[in-house]
Amino acid sequence: MNHDRTHGPARADTEEVTAAMAATRTNDKLRTGAGAPSQGSAPAGSPGPRPRRRLGRWALHLALIPLAAIWIYPFLWMVSAAFKSQSEMFLGGLDLLPDQVNLDNFARAWDAASFGQYMLNSVIVTFTVVLSVIVISSLAGYGLGRGHLPGKKVLVVLLVATMFIPKVSTIIPIFLVVDALGLDNSLAGVILAEAGPAHVVAILLFMGFFAGIPNELEEAALIDGAGHPRIYARIMLPLAKPVIGTVAIFNFISSWNAFLVPLVFTLTNPELRTLGVGIYAFFGEFSTDWTGLAAAAVLTILPIIVVFLWLQRFFVSGLAGAVKG
Amino acid sequence: MGVLGVASPRHAALAEGGLWARIRKHRWHYAFLVPMLALFLVFELWPIVATVFYSFYNWDGFGPLTDFVGWDNYVEAIGDPAFGQSFRNTFAFTAAALLIQLPLALGLAMVLNNRALGGRNVYRMLFFLPVVSTTAVVGVVFLILLSPVDGPVNAALTEPGVVDEPINFLGSESLALPTVIAVDLWKVFGVTLVYWLAALQTVPRELLEAAKVDGASRWASFRHVTVPTLIPLGVVIVLLTTIQSFNAFDIVQTMTAGGPGGASEIVQTYIYRTAFDPAQFAPRYGFASAIALMFGVVVALAAALQYLISRRVRDSR
Numbered sequence: 001m002n003h004d005r006t007h008g009p010a011r012a013d014t015e016e017v018t019a020a021m022a023a024t025r026t027n028d029k030l031r032t033g034a035g036a037p038s039q040g041s042a043p044a045g046s047p048g049p050r051p052r053r054r055l056g057r058w059a060l061h062l063a064l065i066p067l068a069a070i071w072i073y074p075f076l077w078m079v080s081a082a083f084k085s086q087s088e089m090f091l092g093g094l095d096l097l098p099d100q101v102n103l104d105n106f107a108r109a110w111d112a113a114s115f116g117q118y119m120l121n122s123v124i125v126t127f128t129v130v131l132s133v134i135v136i137s138s139l140a141g142y143g144l145g146r147g148h149l150p151g152k153k154v155l156v157v158l159l160v161a162t163m164f165i166p167k168v169s170t171i172i173p174i175f176l177v178v179d180a181l182g183l184d185n186s187l188a189g190v191i192l193a194e195a196g197p198a199h200v201v202a203i204l205l206f207m208g209f210f211a212g213i214p215n216e217l218e219e220a221a222l223i224d225g226a227g228h229p230r231i232y233a234r235i236m237l238p239l240a241k242p243v244i245g246t247v248a249i250f251n252f253i254s255s256w257n258a259f260l261v262p263l264v265f266t267l268t269n270p271e272l273r274t275l276g277v278g279i280y281a282f283f284g285e286f287s288t289d290w291t292g293l294a295a296a297a298v299l300t301i302l303p304i305i306v307v308f309l310w311l312q313r314f315f316v317s318g319l320a321g322a323v324k325g
Numbered sequence: 326m327g328v329l330g331v332a333s334p335r336h337a338a339l340a341e342g343g344l345w346a347r348i349r350k351h352r353w354h355y356a357f358l359v360p361m362l363a364l365f366l367v368f369e370l371w372p373i374v375a376t377v378f379y380s381f382y383n384w385d386g387f388g389p390l391t392d393f394v395g396w397d398n399y400v401e402a403i404g405d406p407a408f409g410q411s412f413r414n415t416f417a418f419t420a421a422a423l424l425i426q427l428p429l430a431l432g433l434a435m436v437l438n439n440r441a442l443g444g445r446n447v448y449r450m451l452f453f454l455p456v457v458s459t460t461a462v463v464g465v466v467f468l469i470l471l472s473p474v475d476g477p478v479n480a481a482l483t484e485p486g487v488v489d490e491p492i493n494f495l496g497s498e499s500l501a502l503p504t505v506i507a508v509d510l511w512k513v514f515g516v517t518l519v520y521w522l523a524a525l526q527t528v529p530r531e532l533l534e535a536a537k538v539d540g541a542s543r544w545a546s547f548r549h550v551t552v553p554t555l556i557p558l559g560v561v562i563v564l565l566t567t568i569q570s571f572n573a574f575d576i577v578q579t580m581t582a583g584g585p586g587g588a589s590e591i592v593q594t595y596i597y598r599t600a601f602d603p604a605q606f607a608p609r610y611g612f613a614s615a616i617a618l619m620f621g622v623v624v625a626l627a628a629a630l631q632y633l634i635s636r637r638v639r640d641s642r
Contacts, residue, residue: 057442064436068451071511074466075454077477081469140361147354150347155358162369164628166571168593169621170372172379172600172610176386177367196368198361228353257459259575264601276461280579283465290469297462308457312450315457319516320523 078301081294082106089291105295113286115296117271118278122256125190125274129255130248132195133202137247138240141206142232146218156207159200167260170197175264187272190265194255202247209243210236246318249311256304275300376621379614385607398615407587408616411595412623414502415571418591421506422570423563426517434521435551449522453515460512464579467508471495498588501581505589509576517566524558525551560635567631571624592620 084098109115174193183189221231259276266272383392402408437445470478471494479491494504528551536546574593583590600613
């Protein structure tokens with residue numbers, strides 16, 4: 001066993017399965033608490049910035065600030081338009097500050113355009129999908145990560161291979177399966193179609209994390225008479241909090257922003273629309289109500305931006321983990 | 326974390342016990358896989374089989390599959406000019422991602438990688454904001470921003486007299502595709518930026534310092550220190566960016582729905598239209614499946630090829 005562990009890191013370095021496999025290593029970084037990419041340290045006696053370099057930095061900011069401002073202009077416009085009155089909007093102009101703050105647009109989007117309903121649908125779908133993905137992927141990750149079971153290699157290769165299949169290519173059979181289950185006109189259908197297809201990265205993340213937990217922990221529990229379900233629920237899952245965090249935020253964002261699946265599953269039932277599909281339909285019906293659209297847009301992306309800003313480090317380091325080998 | 330470790334002593338010992346004994350020993354671990362495997366069968370494997378199957382039928386989704394048409398769906402698709410157009414447009418997204426997005430993101434990543442630059446995390450966050458935004462919202466907001474009638478972008482161009490007439494970005498056959506591609510690049514740029522920032526962390530700082538001490542120019546140290554270290558991860562980034570470029574359905578559907586006249590149609594919107602579009606007379610699942618299959622095969626081959634190359638590059642190091 002000792003032998004096994006001393007060879008662990010060396011082996012890990014030679015086994016580059018795919019980019020996604022590399023993602024399994026994110027948890028190493030999360031565990032050591034070094035979320036942001038900052039390894040290696042600057043030389044201790046590094047000299048302070050010289051005047052010329054400081055000048056160069058100001059020049060950089062001078063270039064970066066306008067670039068960043070143009071980059072996020074669509075967001076600024078969105079927020080500003082959401083608070084403008086419709087008449088102010090039609091007078092045009094590029095002014096970002098509204099004459100007076102106006103909340104009519106939000107009321108119109110929330111009630112008349114049913115964004116209250118869409119918000120509820122999005123919340124229900126997203127939370128159920130995130131929860132299901134965490135449960136299913138962590139169970140699978142435990143099975144694959146803790147056991148040296150026959151067929152594991154084939155299964156992992158198969159899982160990774162499915163990542164390369166475009167979503168649109170399999171949407172028809174998925175639609176027909178959900179339809180056959182009698183769930184085509186329900187939020188359950190949307191949830192199943194989103195949570196059903198394997199979440200390969202999540203599985204690989206859990207697998208990598210569980211594989212890295214020392215065997216002594218499991219052996220001690222087994223001697224104490226605990227079974228695998230208990231070890232999973234009481235010992236392993238609580239340890240996997242960083243991975244749960246990463247998986248949760250990634251799936252929260254992708255499910256909240258999902259478009260194709262909810263679009264296909266709510267074509268005949270507008271009450272089931274999620275926010276993304278709702279705003280698409282809104283534009284189709286009221287393409288001239290720009291301020292109402294802007295308010296609906298703000299309502300749609302505000303929750304996701306808040307979650308992103310709150311858990312940014314998890315998200316960015318998770319993405320970075322997909323690359324680092 | 327030797328997940329696929331073959332050479333571990335424990336593994337070898339277990340193999341002696343025979344396959345059945347090993348399966349029995351791990352019955353609990355198999356049990357943990359059951360929910361995932363069940364869903365995998367229904368939502369990954371079956372759809373692949375079914376797509377192949379459907380593609381040989383003329384079928385609208387109602388009633389049993391009876392109208393076997395052989396290769397007709399494939400022949401019809403290949404003969405349809407819209408099909409070729411949608412493939413070309415899809416690869417235009419890939420080309421833009423690889424030739425524009427990838428180098429620009431690397432450039433910005435190198436600027437933001439400068440530790441002395443204050444607020445670089447704020448910049449990174451701002452450039453990343455579009456990535457987490459709902460694509461449908463991005464599409465609709467850009468529809469308004471780019472509107473030829475009083476849209477802010479056209480207002481900004483016509484007021485100072487940069488152009489005389491408002492530009493109909495999305496309504497013109499020549500501009501629709503480049504415009505949607507540009508918006509898509511803006512939307513996903515932050516992902517590639519973060520990839521490059523992560524990759525740049527692997528460039529040894531000491532080596533760059535040494536190059537500086539030796540009097541190497543910035544370009545020389547980029548060319549001879551940064552680039553060689555970036556190659557292994559760079560190949561992975563190319564693969565991830567390519568796969569990402571095949572997922573432009575949301576932005577195209579919301580901005581142009583493939584129009585005008587198919588000018589910005591990509592394979593995914595083409596499949597959606599033939600299978601689900603409410604404006605369609607009847608769904609053509611068989612025909613759409615044939616396209617979906619051909620597209621899936623092309624994408625999978627492209628990805629597999631890149632993956633093999635990336636393995637090669639890594640192994641050769």
